[in-house]
Amino acid sequence: AQTVTQSQPEMSVQEAETVTLSCTYDTSENNYYLFWYKQPPSRQMILVIRQEAYKQQNATENRFSVNFQKAAKSFSLKISDSQLGDTAMYFCAFLLGSDKLIFGTGTRLQVFP
Amino acid sequence: EAGVAQSPRYKIIEKRQSVAFWCNPISGHATLYWYQQILGQGPKLLIQFQNNGVVDDSQLPKDRFSAERLKGVDSTLKIQPAKLEDSAVYLCASSLGLPGETQYFGPGTRLLVL
Numbered sequence: 001a002q003t004v005t006q007s008q009p010e011m012s013v014q015e016a017e018t019v020t021l022s023c024t025y026d027t028s029e030n031n032y033y034l035f036w037y038k039q040p041p042s043r044q045m046i047l048v049i050r051q052e053a054y055k056q057q058n059a060t061e062n063r064f065s066v067n068f069q070k071a072a073k074s075f076s077l078k079i080s081d082s083q084l085g086d087t088a089m090y091f092c093a094f095l096l097g098s099d100k101l102i103f104g105t106g107t108r109l110q111v112f113p
Numbered sequence: 114e115a116g117v118a119q120s121p122r123y124k125i126i127e128k129r130q131s132v133a134f135w136c137n138p139i140s141g142h143a144t145l146y147w148y149q150q151i152l153g154q155g156p157k158l159l160i161q162f163q164n165n166g167v168v169d170d171s172q173l174p175k176d177r178f179s180a181e182r183l184k185g186v187d188s189t190l191k192i193q194p195a196k197l198e199d200s201a202v203y204l205c206a207s208s209l210g211l212p213g214e215t216q217y218f219g220p221g222t223r224l225l226v227l
Contacts, residue, residue, distance in 0.1 A: 033213040043202050043204075043220070044221060045204060093155075098213075099161070101146075101148075101206075
């Protein structure tokens with residue numbers, strides 16, 4: 001069975017600084033997909049970034065980028081130039097095929113002015 | 114393009130009462146998911162539909178929860194009778210259903226059982 005671990009329950013960062021959120025996962029599969037979702041207080045899950053395991057190149061999306069280390073089963077999210085609107089819960093998630101997403105327990109990020 | 118719609122947004126009921134949630138996925142999305150998110154946890158799948166057929170309902174408490182997706186579009190999730198531990202946010206998501214496709218989430222329904 002696949003598992004996802006987020007070891008940082010809470011993180012904080014000052015506006016305009018950079019922060020990295022950690023995620024590790026466990027699987028015996030070779031082809032899978034990894035996601036970072038953001039959940040603001042409204043509770044709606046918003047896609048931040050997506051990575052295909054068969055691609056060696058790390059995904060980037062504007063201020064958001066990932067460090068995908070397949071051998072280490074690590075998938076961290078880097079947020080550059082942090083903004084107040086980045087304050088939210090961040091969930092790392094694993095997907096096999098078109099099955100269910102397996103989520104971590106989340107990291108609460110607070111951006112301070 | 115319209116996103117995933119859910120209603121109601123909030124619901125407060127007493128234990129042993131029944132409740133129903135509705136979800137309208139993104140147009141053209143074949144796969145629909147219902148997740149339960151208990152406070153402080155990540156979402157966990159309750160049921161997955163492909164068109165109007167059930168793909169995975171292994172984590173659905175079938176003695177009290179039921180779900181259907183008539184005509185392969187809208188879906189309803191029902192709880193009868195509700196228990197205190199059913200207090201959670203119920204998230205509906207949809208995707209094209211192809212491997213690796215992103216799942217897009219609705220705003221969720223926040224349920225409080227008293």
